[in-house]
Amino acid sequence: MAEFTMELNDEQKEVRDWLHGFAADVIRPAAAEWDEREETPWPVIQEAAKVGIYSLDFYAQQYFDPTGLGIPMAMEELFWGDAGIALSIVGTGLAAVGVLANGTEEQIGTWIPQMYGDASDVKVAAFCSSEPDAGSDVASLRTRAVYDEAKDEWVLNGTKTWATNGGIANVHVVVAAVDTELGSKGHASFIVPPGTPGLAQGQKFKKHGIRASHTAEVVLDGVRVPGSCLLGGKEKLDERLARARERAKSGGERLKNAAMATFEASRPAVGAMAVGTARAAYEVALDYAKTRQQFGRPIIDNQGVAFQLADMRTQIDAARLLVWRASWMAVNGKPFTAAEGSMSKLYASETAKKVTAQAIQILGGNGYTREYPVERMHRDAAIYTIFEGTSEIQRLVIARTLSGMPIR
Numbered sequence: 001m002a003e004f005t006m007e008l009n010d011e012q013k014e015v016r017d018w019l020h021g022f023a024a025d026v027i028r029p030a031a032a033e034w035d036e037r038e039e040t041p042w043p044v045i046q047e048a049a050k051v052g053i054y055s056l057d058f059y060a061q062q063y064f065d066p067t068g069l070g071i072p073m074a075m076e077e078l079f080w081g082d083a084g085i086a087l088s089i090v091g092t093g094l095a096a097v098g099v100l101a102n103g104t105e106e107q108i109g110t111w112i113p114q115m116y117g118d119a120s121d122v123k124v125a126a127f128c129s130s131e132p133d134a135g136s137d138v139a140s141l142r143t144r145a146v147y148d149e150a151k152d153e154w155v156l157n158g159t160k161t162w163a164t165n166g167g168i169a170n171v172h173v174v175v176a177a178v179d180t181e182l183g184s185k186g187h188a189s190f191i192v193p194p195g196t197p198g199l200a201q202g203q204k205f206k207k208h209g210i211r212a213s214h215t216a217e218v219v220l221d222g223v224r225v226p227g228s229c230l231l232g233g234k235e236k237l238d239e240r241l242a243r244a245r246e247r248a249k250s251g252g253e254r255l256k257n258a259a260m261a262t263f264e265a266s267r268p269a270v271g272a273m274a275v276g277t278a279r280a281a282y283e284v285a286l287d288y289a290k291t292r293q294q295f296g297r298p299i300i301d302n303q304g305v306a307f308q309l310a311d312m313r314t315q316i317d318a319a320r321l322l323v324w325r326a327s328w329m330a331v332n333g334k335p336f337t338a339a340e341g342s343m344s345k346l347y348a349s350e351t352a353k354k355v356t357a358q359a360i361q362i363l364g365g366n367g368y369t370r371e372y373p374v375e376r377m378h379r380d381a382a383i384y385t386i387f388e389g390t391s392e393i394q395r396l397v398i399a400r401t402l403s404g405m406p407i408r
């Protein structure tokens with residue numbers, strides 16, 4: 001097990017500086033344009049692929065970094081550049097991690113390369129779990145997967161919503177219920193290969209922020225996928241269902257709690273995205289406060305402004321520490337006995353919302369216009385308290401974990 005450290009090693013510093021350079025030189029200058037266009041920034045993804053940032057190798061390297069700091073460091077730098085573009089670059093990773101975590105070696109080798117494509121022909125992937133009536137309550141999803149034994153095929157029917165890269169992805173990973181009695185324990189994940197008939201993009205959403213990231217409905221109408229597309233394989237699924245049925249007899253509520261806890265490990269990564277956006281807005285506000293003159297002196301000369309900046313920086317650093325701790329714990333298999341993953345996401349995402357709003361205030365009229373980036377950063381920051389579990393759901397997970405009570 002790696003010791004927890006707050007110091008990046010030389011290799012990590014080199015990667016951080018390289019990512020920062022890409023974020024500053026390629027992502028940041030393109031941010032306003034793609035925010036206005038509300039389209040996937042394919043040329044930027046392609047640039048990221050050319051230099052090796054958009055690739056499984058890069059994420060695997062960070063993901064398996066034993067210090068746990070690889071992913072949060074990478075997320076912070078890319079999202080410092082711009083949240084919408086960065087999500088377009090790392091969104092495929094969400095689907096890839098789903099396959100890495102649950103797939104067989106053959107599935108990993110077959111599908112993950114098709115998720116990314118290559119620098120001359122980049123592709124993206126989508127992870128489709130949420131549904132119109134199943135957001136926070138993931139256990140209640142209605143998409144069904146039925147096994148057709150004669151053909152060794154699974155048939156998927158349902159509607160997914162708010163899927164990042166939904167409908168434009170080469171490969172979709174779809175979560176569906178195979179046993180509706182078991183809540184989330186009766187769910188399984190399926191690969192839907194490129195060009196599979198029956199999968200179509202529904203509505204593409206116009207959003208408040210992260211507008212360079214594509215978000216859409218995905219409609220599954222009699223989608224047939226081969227048995228080999230069930231992640232982990234049928235034997236493993238059957239064993240898991242049998243165990244879940246046994247446990248369900250001794251207490252359904254425990255099942256639901258366990259399901260909520262499974263997302264804990266991925267939450268520090270979202271926390272790190274929030275830290276990146278918050279840091280970006282804070283830096284703009286600090287620079288502005290030092291140069292903007294009112295009443296014959298820089299506005300930072302007023303404690304009312306300077307103290308806001310002191311609080312902003314303190315909260316950003318505190319958020320980063322919570323994120324790094326949780327990420328280190330997750331990588332080193334330390335149990336989240338106090339829901340540390342949820343804590344990190346809750347604090348970092350609320351900090352990003354608050355800090356970006358303060359940044360607008362410090363920039364005054366300029367902060368409210370699209371001439372300055374803090375207005376966009378504030379719109380972007382609002383997503384962090386919503387996706388990968390809302391702030392209320394994080395508090396629920398933390399409170400349940402701390403108390404051991406089925407708090408509602």
Ligand SMILES: Cc1cc2nc3c(=O)[nH]c(=O)nc-3n(C[C@H](O)[C@H](O)[C@H](O)COP(=O)(O)OP(=O)(O)OC[C@H]3O[C@@H](n4cnc5c(N)ncnc54)[C@H](O)[C@@H]3O)c2cc1C
Pocket residue numbers: 127128129130132134135136137161162163164165207210215383386387388389390391392393396408
């Ligand atoms: C831009 C964007 C990208 C997304 N990308 C993806 C993706 O790639 N794949 C995917 O599967 N999903 C994705 N999502 C969906 C996202 O994960 C859900 O929106 C999120 O989980 C919240 O679900 P909901 O919107 O249905 O809100 P609801 O669950 O309807 O919640 C509404 C409000 O009620 C509160 N609430 C609900 N239950 C409780 C409770 N028990 N106690 C207290 N408060 C409660 C919530 O906190 C929230 O404030 C994305 C969403 C957005 C907006």
